[in-house]
Amino acid sequence: MNTKLYVDIGPEQWPIIYRPEYNVRFLGLEKLHPFDAGKWGNIYKYLKSCGLVNDETLSVPNEATTEDLLTVHTKKYLKSLKCSFNVALIAEVLPLCLVPNYLVQRGYLRPMRFQTGGSVLAGKLALERGWAINIGGGFHHCCGSKGGGFCVYADITLLIHFVFNHHPRSVQNVMIVDLDAHQGNGYQRDFKDNPNVYIIDVYNKGIYPFDKLAKEYITRKVELAHFTEDDEYLDKVAKNLTEALAEFCPQLIVYNAGTDILKGDALGCLSVSPQGIIERDELVFREARSRNIPIVMLTSGGYLKKSAKIIATSIKNLHDSGLITGPQLRY
Numbered sequence: 001m002n003t004k005l006y007v008d009i010g011p012e013q014w015p016i017i018y019r020p021e022y023n024v025r026f027l028g029l030e031k032l033h034p035f036d037a038g039k040w041g042n043i044y045k046y047l048k049s050c051g052l053v054n055d056e057t058l059s060v061p062n063e064a065t066t067e068d069l070l071t072v073h074t075k076k077y078l079k080s081l082k083c084s085f086n087v088a089l090i091a092e093v094l095p096l097c098l099v100p101n102y103l104v105q106r107g108y109l110r111p112m113r114f115q116t117g118g119s120v121l122a123g124k125l126a127l128e129r130g131w132a133i134n135i136g137g138g139f140h141h142c143c144g145s146k147g148g149g150f151c152v153y154a155d156i157t158l159l160i161h162f163v164f165n166h167h168p169r170s171v172q173n174v175m176i177v178d179l180d181a182h183q184g185n186g187y188q189r190d191f192k193d194n195p196n197v198y199i200i201d202v203y204n205k206g207i208y209p210f211d212k213l214a215k216e217y218i219t220r221k222v223e224l225a226h227f228t229e230d231d232e233y234l235d236k237v238a239k240n241l242t243e244a245l246a247e248f249c250p251q252l253i254v255y256n257a258g259t260d261i262l263k264g265d266a267l268g269c270l271s272v273s274p275q276g277i278i279e280r281d282e283l284v285f286r287e288a289r290s291r292n293i294p295i296v297m298l299t300s301g302g303y304l305k306k307s308a309k310i311i312a313t314s315i316k317n318l319h320d321s322g323l324i325t326g327p328q329l330r331y
Contacts, residue, residue: 013057156186257311
């Protein structure tokens with residue numbers, strides 16, 4: 001499989017992946033969306049301000065091409081994205097249907113293709129360095145034939161297929177740990193009945209997407225009620241992750257680290273504190289790193305302006321806790 005997504009990085013670079021093209025700027029229409037369209041840039045700004053990374057030590061991804069996307073997506077689905085109405089339904093910004101598609105491609109779909117490229121690169125770098133963080137991605141509502149819930153490309157499915165195809169000897173089993181507030185129905189449909197992909201999904205059962213069919217493909221399903229708080233949430237994550245790792249031995253963990261679990265997030269409807277999110281991320285990384293399992297982190301959902309600073313603070317905490325290390329260390 002020929003691709004430009006699997007770029008090499010130098011010893012001075014961190015496996016933290018970002019580029020300014022991640023951010024959505026669309027004639028002001030992005031303000032009609034509940035998502036913070038500048039979230040990814042704000043995460044990077046905070047990480048840069050605390051001295052963790054800079055423009056020289058960052059890893060920069062390439063844009064996923066049509067050929068890359070066809071690894072997972074159907075030609076029919078990719079063709080459907082050339083209609084602004086179809087994209088507007090996925091993005092849930094109906095005024096997009098009135099915008100010429102070339103502008104939709106440039107202002108919305110192109111940033112999503114760069115983030116998708118970042119997720120694929122994160123899979124490669126995690127295997128090389130032991131961990132990788134894409135400051136973006138985590139489009140878990142999109143499957144190979146259908147988008148939805150703001151998710152237009154199936155980056156999680158694509159990441160895993162690339163790993164299986166490029167590293168068949170070293171990676172036969174992958175675990176998806178989805179801790180976004182919403183059920184990850186996209187990749188669940190893509191990996192239905194696949195014994196090489198173990199899915200643990202902890203989500204609010206009372207919100208979108210209510211995908212009963214996809215639920216059948218979750219290996220370990222943990223359903224939460226509205227307004228679940230730190231203690232219950234962290235206990236359930238810790239217990240179920242430990243039990244999952246006792247049942248299944250992955251060579252890679254894909255961690256979908258949504259922050260829409262945050263108290264006050266109107267789309268997640270849970271009540272986890274900022275400190276709870278930091279402890280959650282540390283818990284997941286500690287489980288992976290203590291077992292020498294490479295881990296990819298994707299930032300996924302999170303719809304409050306303060307999410308960006310919480311994510312950056314959590315990544316800084318992973319460094320301060322010794323769970324992610326500097327660019328001089330290779331695995």
